[in-house]
Amino acid sequence: MNSSVAVQWKAVCKLDDVLPGTGVGVRLPGRQAALFRTSDGSLYALDNRDPFSQANVLSRGILGSMGDKRVVASPIYKQHFDLETGQCLEDEAVSLTVYPVQVEGDLIKLAVPA
Amino acid sequence: MAKQQLLLIGHGMVGQRYLESLVAQGGREHFDITVLCAESLPAYDRVGLTSYFSGKTADDLSLVPEGFFAEHDITLKLNTKADVIDRGARTVTTNTGETLNYDKLVLATGSYPFVPPIPGNDRDNCFVYRTIDDLDAMIAASKDGKVGTVVGGGLLGLEAAKALHDLGLQTHVVEFAPRLMAVQVDDFGGGLLKDKIQELGVTVHTSTGTKDIVDGETCKHRMNFGEDNYLETDVIVFSAGIRPQDELARACELELGERGGVVVNNHCVTSDDSIYAIGEVALWEGRIFGLVAPGYQMAEIAAEHLMGKQEKQFLGADMSTKLKLMGVDVASIGDAHGNTPGSRSTVFMDQTVGIYKKAVISECGKKLLGAVLVGDANDYGNLLQLCLNEMDLPGDPAALVAPVSDGAPLLGADALPDTAQICSCNNVSKGDLCAAIDDGAMTVGDLKSCTKASATCGGCSALVKQVLDSELEKRGVEVNNHLCEHFPYSRQEIYHLVRVGQITTFDELLEKHGSGEGCDICKPTAASVLASCWNDYVLNKPHAGLQDTNDYFLGNLQRDGTYSVVPRVAGGEITPDKLIVLGEVAKKYDLYTKITGGQRVDLFGARVEQLPDIWRTLVDAGFETGHAYGKSLRTVKSCVGSTWCRYGVKDSVGTAIQVEERYKGLRSPHKIKMAVSGCTRECAEAQSKDVGVIATEKGWNLYVCGNGGMRPRHADLFASDLTDEQLIKTVDRFLMFYIKTADRLQRTSVWLENLEGGLDYLKQVILDDSLGIGAELEAEMAHVIDTYQCEWKTTIEDDEALKRFKHFVNDDSADDNLKYVRERGQRRPAFEHERIELVEEA
Numbered sequence: 001m002n003s004s005v006a007v008q009w010k011a012v013c014k015l016d017d018v019l020p021g022t023g024v025g026v027r028l029p030g031r032q033a034a035l036f037r038t039s040d041g042s043l044y045a046l047d048n049r050d051p052f053s054q055a056n057v058l059s060r061g062i063l064g065s066m067g068d069k070r071v072v073a074s075p076i077y078k079q080h081f082d083l084e085t086g087q088c089l090e091d092e093a094v095s096l097t098v099y100p101v102q103v104e105g106d107l108i109k110l111a112v113p114a
Numbered sequence: 115m116a117k118q119q120l121l122l123i124g125h126g127m128v129g130q131r132y133l134e135s136l137v138a139q140g141g142r143e144h145f146d147i148t149v150l151c152a153e154s155l156p157a158y159d160r161v162g163l164t165s166y167f168s169g170k171t172a173d174d175l176s177l178v179p180e181g182f183f184a185e186h187d188i189t190l191k192l193n194t195k196a197d198v199i200d201r202g203a204r205t206v207t208t209n210t211g212e213t214l215n216y217d218k219l220v221l222a223t224g225s226y227p228f229v230p231p232i233p234g235n236d237r238d239n240c241f242v243y244r245t246i247d248d249l250d251a252m253i254a255a256s257k258d259g260k261v262g263t264v265v266g267g268g269l270l271g272l273e274a275a276k277a278l279h280d281l282g283l284q285t286h287v288v289e290f291a292p293r294l295m296a297v298q299v300d301d302f303g304g305g306l307l308k309d310k311i312q313e314l315g316v317t318v319h320t321s322t323g324t325k326d327i328v329d330g331e332t333c334k335h336r337m338n339f340g341e342d343n344y345l346e347t348d349v350i351v352f353s354a355g356i357r358p359q360d361e362l363a364r365a366c367e368l369e370l371g372e373r374g375g376v377v378v379n380n381h382c383v384t385s386d387d388s389i390y391a392i393g394e395v396a397l398w399e400g401r402i403f404g405l406v407a408p409g410y411q412m413a414e415i416a417a418e419h420l421m422g423k424q425e426k427q428f429l430g431a432d433m434s435t436k437l438k439l440m441g442v443d444v445a446s447i448g449d450a451h452g453n454t455p456g457s458r459s460t461v462f463m464d465q466t467v468g469i470y471k472k473a474v475i476s477e478c479g480k481k482l483l484g485a486v487l488v489g490d491a492n493d494y495g496n497l498l499q500l501c502l503n504e505m506d507l508p509g510d511p512a513a514l515v516a517p518v519s520d521g522a523p524l525l526g527a528d529a530l531p532d533t534a535q536i537c538s539c540n541n542v543s544k545g546d547l548c549a550a551i552d553d554g555a556m557t558v559g560d561l562k563s564c565t566k567a568s569a570t571c572g573g574c575s576a577l578v579k580q581v582l583d584s585e586l587e588k589r590g591v592e593v594n595n596h597l598c599e600h601f602p603y604s605r606q607e608i609y610h611l612v613r614v615g616q617i618t619t620f621d622e623l624l625e626k627h628g629s630g631e632g633c634d635i636c637k638p639t640a641a642s643v644l645a646s647c648w649n650d651y652v653l654n655k656p657h658a659g660l661q662d663t664n665d666y667f668l669g670n671l672q673r674d675g676t677y678s679v680v681p682r683v684a685g686g687e688i689t690p691d692k693l694i695v696l697g698e699v700a701k702k703y704d705l706y707t708k709i710t711g712g713q714r715v716d717l718f719g720a721r722v723e724q725l726p727d728i729w730r731t732l733v734d735a736g737f738e739t740g741h742a743y744g745k746s747l748r749t750v751k752s753c754v755g756s757t758w759c760r761y762g763v764k765d766s767v768g769t770a771i772q773v774e775e776r777y778k779g780l781r782s783p784h785k786i787k788m789a790v791s792g793c794t795r796e797c798a799e800a801q802s803k804d805v806g807v808i809a810t811e812k813g814w815n816l817y818v819c820g821n822g823g824m825r826p827r828h829a830d831l832f833a834s835d836l837t838d839e840q841l842i843k844t845v846d847r848f849l850m851f852y853i854k855t856a857d858r859l860q861r862t863s864v865w866l867e868n869l870e871g872g873l874d875y876l877k878q879v880i881l882d883d884s885l886g887i888g889a890e891l892e893a894e895m896a897h898v899i900d901t902y903q904c905e906w907k908t909t910i911e912d913d914e915a916l917k918r919f920k921h922f923v924n925d926d927s928a929d930d931n932l933k934y935v936r937e938r939g940q941r942r943p944a945f946e947h948e949r950i951e952l953v954e955e956a
Contacts, residue, residue: 021659055675064633
């Protein structure tokens with residue numbers, strides 16, 4: 001995220017609320033995010049809106065890897081999105097917003113534009 | 115430049131091929147094309163005519179791609195016969211009184227069946243076997259008759275006999291020659307063929323000529339054979355050879371052969387250089403070619419010649435044939451009768467199994483000149499290539515016909531030269547196939563669509579596959595069935611690793627046998643295998659991230675992100691009270707309601723956070739999950755059977771419920787559908803299911819590996835007259851063997867088609883227990899059945915599991931992005947353009 005844009009860290013849930021290897025939906029002001037926890041404990045957050053179906057479902061996608069990229073697969077039409085960059089692997093023109101994630105104690109926080 | 119007028123008389127298989135070839139070469143730019151077709155239907159597959167009796171429709175047989183005439187702006191006049199050709203004025207007058215000009219004329223009028231000059235041959239219910247109209251007339255006549263007779267025991271005559279037999283008539287074949295298929299096979303082969311066909315219930319009279327046909331006593335006709343010999347029959351079909359349909363040419367004085375046929379040169383041009391003749395009407399070097407492949411060749415050569423290309427010439431054609439007559443394989447290659455001076459034959463005959471093979475070898479003993487195969491024509495492709503390419507025999511000539519114990523092909527596809535013709539119907543050489551493979555064809559399907567190889571009669575499909583495999587191997591393409599980049603194994607191998615290694619989690623499987631982090635292919639596959647093996651609750655934490663969203667939320671994801679709810683309605687039987695509960699739930703949550711093809715009710719539009727409440731109501735009312743979301747047993751459809759139906763032989767509903775209760779929740783490589791019919795009227799459509807059961811007077815008939823969907827397949831009869839107990843035991847073994855050995859997302863139909871040894875092998879494994887795994891399969895199934903749980907019942911009792919049924923982790927509200935419109939009294943998700951309108955209105 002561009003450093004010139006002011007961000008605000010928003011606590012969204014506890015670490016235990018997200019099972020390893022799964023994702024959850026997060027309500028942010030005016031938007032929805034998908035928060036993922038991989039089986040090794042890393043956390044990522046992207047837009048929850050699937051740009052191919054316009055449905056808010058990416059949090060329900062299956063996590064995995066393609067080559068050296070960590071990805072989530074859309075549950076609707078199965079396109080893959082890079083968890084680090086939000087880039088769609090099947091369509092160069094499509095990418096999702098990435099939300100930085102941090103953990104404080106057992107709280108998970110997402111960075112959202114202020 | 116003004117376009118020239120091209121007139122084609124005759125729209126059969128060869129005529130259509132001519133049009134396609136001409137269009138492909140840009141012929142429309144130079145010619146306005148008009149086609150006269152005397153029949154009421156455009157070109158259809160005359161070679162496949164007999165299949166019209168086994169259920170194919172005129173549409174199925176049609177050879178004309180949809181929209182062909184409109185797309186290429188070709189005028190087709192059906193029911194229009196050419197009456198007169200005026201070569202001087204270059205006009206053709208039709209039976210409709212029209213006079214058409216032509217610059218170039220093509221005769222593709224084909225042939226007509228020869229009817230022997232027997233007194234009485236014009237009586238009612240005497241037919242020929244040539245057109246769909248002939249077939250319709252035969253079908254109509256057979257309704258009132260008991261006995262049907264074909265005059266002529268050649269290739270087409272036996273096809274006609276099969277048709278009569280299929281129509282339920284007692285069928286006879288009367289042949290003047292001392293054997294059947296006199297042109298193609300010899301006395302031994304003909305004798306064996308006769309035996310085999312008689313076994314099927316058709317009576318064959320060889321060396322029999324008909325003197326006259328008169329009124330019968332027990333049937334409509336009596337055919338008198340001389341002395342006191344006669345046959346009574348209701349329907350007679352003449353199939354005693356063909357004659358070129360050349361009267362138009364005769365009337366306008368084109369050069370004809372002594373016994374008919376329009377004389378053509380190597381470019382199919384007649385004695386008038388504005389007129390071509392192709393197909394069975396054409397006479398080349400004194401010969402008529404009564405097969406479709408040479409006709410196609412002529413069509414292409416004539417089309418090229420018209421476009422000014424002269425390279426290709428017609429130089430005769432190989433008349434080898436292979437076909438299945440009433441289930442009996444018959445093939446004839448080259449000099450089948452050993453007419454070549456000095457030739458010698460080597461013969462294998464086994465009357466106990468009904469196989470006859472003869473190879474005709476050249477005087478030098480090195481070349482194959484011809485062959486006859488009856489009862490087993492698997493070697494046809496190999497022998498034909500040896501013969502056509504004049505290749506040196508690979509070894510002892512006797513080995514050509516001797517039974518091969520290890521089943522190894524006589525001749526690898528590798529050994530064939532590039533010029534070897536693999537598909538004679540469509541003139542595809544090995545070189546053509548190799549070029550297509552170089553362009554990226556990877557499967558037989560690819561080759562079929564880009565070269566047309568094996569697209570007509572299919573006789574060469576095994577050889578096409580051999581060429582494909584050997585060429586791919588040569589190009590270093592490893593054909594693997596690895597699941598995905600994380601596991602270098604097939605699903606079947608994963609299944610074994612899990613079972614043998616007692617692996618219970620995906621992480622363990624990945625650590626021991628895989629790499630990377632898994633993906634949306636291998637995770638659900640592993641989850642399914644783990645469930646098939648150990649039947650753990652799918653929502654247990656270690657499995658949570660493996661599931662496709664459908665399995666994770668125990669519902670079917672729809673296009674707007676909501677789910678559908680399908681409770682189990684075993685066998686389609688439901689009480690009014692339960693039906694009312696479904697209605698009440700649907701009403702309360704405003705769920706779009708639809709009856710499924712599997713005799714149950716689908717409720718659409720449930721949001722994740724609504725699912726637990728919905729299911730609590732349903733479970734309380736006695737419903738269980740229907741597993742509509744899983745790769746698992748879906749439904750067992752039934753007809754009402756003996757419960758109510760006056761024709762019902764057995765209790766199909768009861769058996770359907772028993773079977774559905776037994777296998778519900780069974781996780782498998784793909785969905786499984788079943789059905790039980792209470793009598794042979796088959797109202798439950800069991801023959802389109804993975805497992806189909808049909809009641810007979812003597813027990814249950816079991817059908818397997820059928821399906822509907824994108825590529826429908828009729829199920830195969832697997833076992834007959836089973837008791838209830840035998841039925842369950844057989845289905846237990848069958849399903850477990852499928853689960854153990856199938857690939858990911860492989861329906862039983864495709865699994866069977868890929869199973870080496872096919873249906874016979876499957877029968878050996880399941881019915882005869884040839885692998886000795888019957889008891890093991892049953893025990894594994896018993897474990898799955900014993901550990902069944904309704905996933906929804908377990909879920910609504912598990913607070914931990916219920917946590918996931920929220921759209922937002924930090925808020926209990928619903929997804930606010932959902933928009934609906936009402937249609938036919940129910941709601942459905944708005945499409946994109948409707949959403950915009952909805953937002954504007956708001």
